[in-house]
Amino acid sequence: MKNTAEVIIIGGGIIGCAVAYYLAKRGVTDVIVLEGSDHIGNGGSSRNGGGVRQSGRDVRELPLVMYGIKNLWPNLSEELQVACEYHQDGNLRLGKTEKHREILTKLANNAKGVGLDVRMIDGDEVRQINPYLSDEVICASWCPTDGHANPLTTTLGYYKMARKMGVRFISGEPVKELRLIKGRIRQVITPNSIYEGESVLVAAGLDSREILTTVGIDIPMTNSLLECLVTEAQPHMFDQMLGTAEADFYGHQTKHGSFVFGGSSGLERYNKDNGMVSNSSKTAPCICRGIMKYFPNLANAKIVRTWAGWMDASADGVPAIGKVEEINGLYVACAFNGHGFGIAPAVGEQLAKLITTDTTDIDLYDLRYDRYKAKI
């Protein structure tokens, strides 16, 4: 089989799959997606908490995510012929202290500045929206157009459709090196093969750094092991996406009835794994304690599964998306900082447009790969 294609996408996560799908939708089906692991969508794409959220984000990435929520998410299930389980029932970012109120107010004000409908509400109003929350909650930022979806089916939905439309996916092909030929990106090298493409997109999460290094591009990223857990199915309680000022937990109740919650122990930057992205023994109990402060009546809900995933954290907490100006044909989309899921459809669609037309609807200038500068 031929190993050349118009576009080679490195990384079969939701970004890679979405770009592949939107490329195919634009008629470009001569695309190869190389996934390093055995499974499509095996990184953060399948391990996140499912937030489709605008509030709480940095203003630089807000336009992109707002675009996606307005234009792409509402019809995604239909488009991908899969149950994305998208719910647009708002996001409550909860606070328990005055300090929390300060943090939340600042975030909300910033977002309002770029036109997002988000406001601060008090504890009583919070409990009108979600009556299960404890009295410890004194305030929240409320963004009614936020929501959540199922990351597993959404990621695999993009994959399924792209594959169906003719995109070639190869898993178990970890990319080790990129190579320029005559001043242009051309070769993508794995331990087993050399692939060649007119355009190459690096969307390999944390591994993107090492791959890009081989052509002299460095995106300052580090890793952090984040963890999630899921409960057994419970009777339906609420549909909002939740987060907290303290970042002790976030999550939602799924269509299935289970609660998917993520959270942190404060040790994530220093966690290690055994090569299998394993949980730390400390985190899940900590997340449980966090949740129970907000939802005392979930105390009896049973956890059936926990998991972990590496987050690709960039120096300024915002992703690198777009064209690598200095190397013809090279594009990046990485460093999503643990919230790449909600923004993925917009990234996918805009990058496909960028690769095929060299233009975008949303200005990606603030997200460019070489924006990282020293502080003084």
Add this chain to the structure above:
Amino acid sequence: MPVTRIKEHPILGVQEKGNRIRFTFDGKEVEGYEGEPIAAALKAAGLMVHRYTKKEHKPRGIFCAIGRCTDCVMVVDGIPNVRTCITPLKSGMDVRTQYGVSDKPFDKQ
């Protein structure tokens, strides 16, 4: 109803049980022995259906009896998804058929 409790076993003899106690199954009073699995008491009372599934509304009962398959779950004292095959029976327990994840029949959910 056929006799389901083994009175005397040729090898194991007469098995020791806890105190005879009462609990309720869907509101009806049933007898069992304290400390035996809820499922054993229900079985002894001739009750087979522990729950109806969420999607297809199909009946389920004891399948593995060791807490692994989770088919025997019921709503016990208001808590859904209790594995009755490994949960010890206590006097006065309120054991209910589980419909999906609720103790309310589907037409009332």
Add this chain to the structure above:
Amino acid sequence: MNSINDRSRDIGEFKSMPDDDMLICRCEEITKGEIRKAVHDGMWTLTEIRRYLRTGMGLCQGQTCSKLVKGIVARELGISPAELEPATSRVPMRPIEMKVFANEAEKLKEAN
């Protein structure tokens, strides 16, 4: 264990079978037909099947159906079941109440 898996390999068309409505995953009520169809949708690993359909994601976490699912997927792909890596095992091995998981202790309260 990464093995190269070209997802455009031809595995033939999906053909319905008389026992497609056989329930395989008891917890999540997933049928054989749904599993077979998922393979044709490109879900070629047990992990992908699990994420796509929820097989083995229910209360029992695949303790009952995983071997059955493995057999079905292998047959659909025309490979030996031994070639399919089982989905990852995760904590907790049995369902555990949030309040218990949250209640970490250093020592046993009393000798059992």
Add this chain to the structure above:
Amino acid sequence: MNRYDLIIVGAGPSGLSAAIEAAKRGMKVVVFDENEKPGGQLFKQIHKFFGSKEHRAKVRGFVIGQQLLDEADEVGVEVVLNATVIGLYQDKEVVVKIGDEVIHYKGDSIIIATGAAENMVTFPGWTLPGVIGAGAAQTMMNLHGVKPGQRVLMLGSGNVGLVVSFQLMQCGCEVVALVDAAPRVGGYGVHAAKVARTGVPFYLSHTIVKAEGDNKVTGVTIAQVDSSFKFIPGTEKHFEVDTICLAVGLSPMSQLLKMAGCEMEDNPKRGGQVPICDEYGRTSIAGIFVAGDVSGIEEASSAMIEGRMAGVVAAEYLGYVRAEEMEAELSVLDNALDGLRQGMFAPKNRGKEIAKTEEGIDISKNLLLHGFVGDDEIERFPGVTHKVGVHPVMECTQNIPCNPCQDACKKGCISIGANITSLPIVVDNSQCINCGMCVASCSGQAIFLVDEDCGDGTATVTLPYEFLPLPEVGAKGKGLGRNGQIVCDAQVVSVKSAKAFDKTNLLTIRVPKEYAMKARFFKAV
């Protein structure tokens, strides 16, 4: 953090055996088990075990469980029950749910002895209440004292299916049929024979077409299958049952090892997903060991030896014994394990069709097809001889590692010899005193004491009997043949129960003398 030299997960035969060996050598050992009662499968096993003395042969499983527990206690092993290991984390950290807490432990070494889980098979109606695993049946009847059903169909003719069928009858259930899609009985012939002689029909090359019932099982249809396991139309048979019991094999419960990052493989010979390990249970991670079914499905007897091996190896790993001592101990255990892994049911012979015994005798076709040895086949086996007066008739027709009968006879009438799998023979010129010890000691219930001609036209047959109610002397009934069919009238002339018989009662029936070699079970009428 709580730290132990050795943390063992699973208090079954292998886990407890490992714990004993390790603690004997000075290690601080804790064993966690999620069950309320220790012993794993042993506490559900009420039959007498096979093997030789060193394998605790002729002792019932649950008694072995108790013995292991007592031994563990003596050497200071801490056994924590109702303790669910929920995770095996990095750095050998074990998190255990005990009561309403999770407790963190560190082990300098870990032995995973979590055993096996039952395989399942699908058919329309397999999710109906009343379709249960064989393990579930055992748990209900032998641990909780509740009958799993009244009328039961058993699917699976391996040892589990056979043993559980017998147990079902012992607790008062009726087993209407024993069904297996395979063309031959999978388990020990003696286990099959003791079920068949009570009248349970065997349907080999048959499987379940569907379970019937709306809210619970009310019936089942089976049909014959061809060599590619397709139903043969027109061969359907229907049974009214309230319970369908599935005994279609076991798979190692190895998830914790995968979680820990041990290298795994799918090994059909060992029953599925197992850790890659050496013969003593060392996995790819130093200090993590395995023993018992979790590393490959075998009998509880082998699991005990594997456990002991893992215990010794763990002791050496942490410097509690020197390498030479370990080697010496392992070579003894190697021999013991080797003894169990002989004969036609040895792991190496799994799946092979064996046509002749080690002695060169043709295996009974009826036994493989119907669960009993035919009247015309039985005479060719060396344990079946004719003599004047009472003498043992040993209907042991397959090479399995088992020899308690040899030790049971104080008069030296029975010999197996050095090779533990040999068929027992009657020693020439030995004198049977009708003590019955051989009958009671035969784990396969395959020994009968027969007086072929009492001089009055009758014969007596003494048979093992483990059912209730126990017939009384003088009770009249029918003699059943090996196939469970009525062959003649019979009257109970003696009922012996003794402590030494360990719950196996000896029932002596008088039958017309032409049925001396045919009547093998008694049914009161």
